[in-house]
Amino acid sequence: MTPEILSLARYLASSRPEFTLSEMNQYLSRKYSEKELYDALKPHFYDLDLFCDARHNCTKLANLPLPADxxxxxxxxxxxxxxxxxxxxxxxxxxxxxxxxxxxxxxxxxxxxxxxxxxxxxxxxxxxxxxxxxxxxxxxxxxxxxxxxxxxxxxxxxxxxxxxxxxxxxxxxxxxxxxxxxxxxxxxxxxxxxxxxxxxxxxxxxxxxxxxxxxxxxxxxxxxxxxxxxxxxxxxxxxxxxxxxxxxxxxxxxxxxxxxxxxxxxxxxxxxxxxxxxxxxxxxxxxxxxxxxxxxxxxxxxxxxxxxxxxxxxxxxxxxxxxxxxxxxxxxxxxxxxxxxxxxxxxxxxxxxxxxxxxxxxxxxxxxxxxxxxxxxxxKDGNAQHKYLGRGKFARLSALKKHVTKRINVAVSVMSGNLGDEKNFVFKICDGTTSVPCYAVIPAYHLNEKNNGLLHAGYGGIVEIFGVLVRENKEFSSYNLLINRSTIVEPVR
Ligand SMILES: C[S@@+](CC[C@H](N)C(=O)[O-])C[C@H]1O[C@@H](n2cnc3c(N)ncnc32)[C@H](O)[C@@H]1O
Structure with missing residues (x-):
């Protein structure tokens, strides 16, 4: 491609909201077919912020988030x-x-x-x-x-x-x-x-x-x-x-x-x-x-x-x-x-x-x-999918040792699918404070509309859990948080 085509396209892209490729021939030292111009410019459309359609109408492309309604x-x-x-x-x-x-x-x-x-x-x-x-x-x-x-x-x-x-x-x-x-x-x-x-x-x-x-x-x-x-x-x-x-x-x-x-x-x-x-x-x-x-x-x-x-x-x-x-x-x-x-x-x-x-x-x-x-x-900008931060009424998972056999409130991310079976649902949970594995466990017979939010939180989803019983699993060096029918699980949207 001659530099002439590129510099003209650059000029037109910066000075007009739209133009046609055939128009370019008015300003070029020789005539090109629209296809020739399209093929020559295609690798540069991205840098030129240009979109040229099948009819060779070119418009300036604004960079916007894709609609996600x-x-x-x-x-x-x-x-x-x-x-x-x-x-x-x-x-x-x-x-x-x-x-x-x-x-x-x-x-x-x-x-x-x-x-x-x-x-x-x-x-x-x-x-x-x-x-x-x-x-x-x-x-x-x-x-x-x-x-x-x-x-x-x-x-x-x-x-x-x-x-x-x-x-x-x-x-x-x-x-x-x-x-x-x-x-x-x-x-x-x-x-x-x-x-x-x-x-x-x-x-x-x-x-x-x-x-x-x-x-x-x-x-x-x-x-x-x-x-x-x-x-x-x-x-x-x-x-x-x-x-x-x-x-x-x-x-x-x-x-x-x-x-x-x-x-x-x-x-x-x-x-x-x-x-x-x-x-x-x-x-x-x-x-x-x-x-x-x-x-x-x-x-x-x-x-x-x-x-x-x-x-x-x-x-x-x-x-x-x-x-x-x-x-x-x-x-x-x-x-x-x-x-x-x-x-x-x-x-x-x-x-x-x-x-x-x-x-x-x-x-x-x-x-x-x-x-x-x-x-x-x-x-690099600190943007996060969930901007949720824990508050005082929740215990940190790093502090579970002092809550063993007690009922507490926690705010956690669900970090697995169901690791259990149809009778006992088990989900890995995390709040970023400990590397000791922690799991939320619900026996199917305790499931109700107040606690089933855990099953639907999705991978990485955040839930607040109120009134969950802490058990230590010494064999696996982990903690199980047992959810029963009186435990409330609130998904954070
Ligand atoms: C398991 S394949 C994954 C291919 C593809 N990304 C995917 O997810 O299906 C790993 C690819 O990475 C390439 N690869 C491994 N080490 C690499 C390196 N240091 N630099 C560039 N390519 C590498 C391999 O040649 C191979 O094509």
Missing amino acids: EQVIRELEDTLKAPQLPPSIEKLVSSYIERSCGKNWHTGETAHLLRENIVKQKEEYWRGSSKYPKLRVITYLLYHFPVYFCQFQYVLLDLLKSGLLTTKMSVVDAGAGPGTITLSTIEFFHRLLEIYSKNKIDVKINLRIDSVEKVQDNIDCYNDLTSHYLSQHPQANAVITVNKPDRAPIEKAAPAPNADLIVFSNVLAEMKAAPFERADIVETSASGSSNPTIIIIEPADLVNSKALRVTQNALVKKGFTIYSPCTLIWGAGCRGEDCWSFRGAGDITVPEFMRKIAGKEEVYRYLNTDMKFSYVILR
Whole structure:
């Protein structure tokens, strides 16, 4: 592109509320077709704050929080109620597998190799040191991709509800793998735009996604999947630019300038750096951005989940603030020690390609549908999902020792799903004051409308509990807070 086109576009964007691309020809030294001008300017729309529609009318795009009224949220939540890989994404992944491994990838020797690799990858993964030779990206698509894709959309939904998704966003997908987070984000925005359009809400979006990934096979897959998805699913109200991944270790990559959202999904645990040292890597990645939303996601298993809280705490010490899921109910205090907490979001429907590779024997080894993940959302500005602070009438969980066998009031975050069963509901609770595990326990026969708020608080939700009996569980070095029919649980909205 000649610099003339860009400088004219810059001038028009700053001096007029709208203009057409064809108009530009009046001022240029030679004539260009509208398509030529569009293609030349597309990579610059983001920096120019411009939105150019299919008719090549260009308007200035104001950066505003995306509308998140009740109707929009309800419709979006409806689409997430039966979680599954969207058919468009399932088709895309199937086609990539087929193009890479042949039409009959799910039979014979190829299937045998893929199954063997799925098992190996799982083992390496639990040890936190995956390697990704050639076939690895395919087994990743078959086994890990669907759940990670789906679970990320629940995190995006939280961000939307909180006003942290805006009309102009720069996203960084760190440790992008085959493009799980990038595709999940684009598909989420497409879903949202469809709901806006159905409800006649005029919203235009300018989204730019950059990524960092160290393995070439993963980059090839990323480029293939994202470019096919974008070309197959054009969106009238969105300009989405997915830049080619930066092939580098995150530790050495240049920090993205002014990112709004930086996502580390299932990547920090793969690094050799100790959990507290990973905070340095996150800090450097975020150093080019004034106030990004940083999301770190790790698997829910004990080791990775606990490691995440250590990294989180090291980041808090560096001045980052926790947006969610933890609320420091008494101000400061949490040391991120010995904390195993994860969110459960249910099971996804088995995608057809996963069913095919699972075959007929030992099927369970190849099916992965359970969405359980540990995560933290951080900011630099102190913004938090819950701005709740404890007051005098509540005891701190760090003081439970002196309240054993007594009835007390506490204000806590619910930090798990039901860890018990249908007869006894058990939820991990936390107020940020102690690393000794604490649980709220309700036998089903004590459930009533005054205390069942605990069951509906949701992961990270805050409840005030009045008249709960403190028991020490010496065997597990933990405390159980027993809720009976006279205990009152009030969810904090
Ligand atoms: C488990 S996969 C996660 C992929 C994707 N983020 C997701 O959630 O599905 C981890 C990815 O991070 C990449 N990775 C691991 N360590 C890295 C590093 N130090 N720098 C860049 N990429 C890294 C791996 O190559 C792999 O693609």
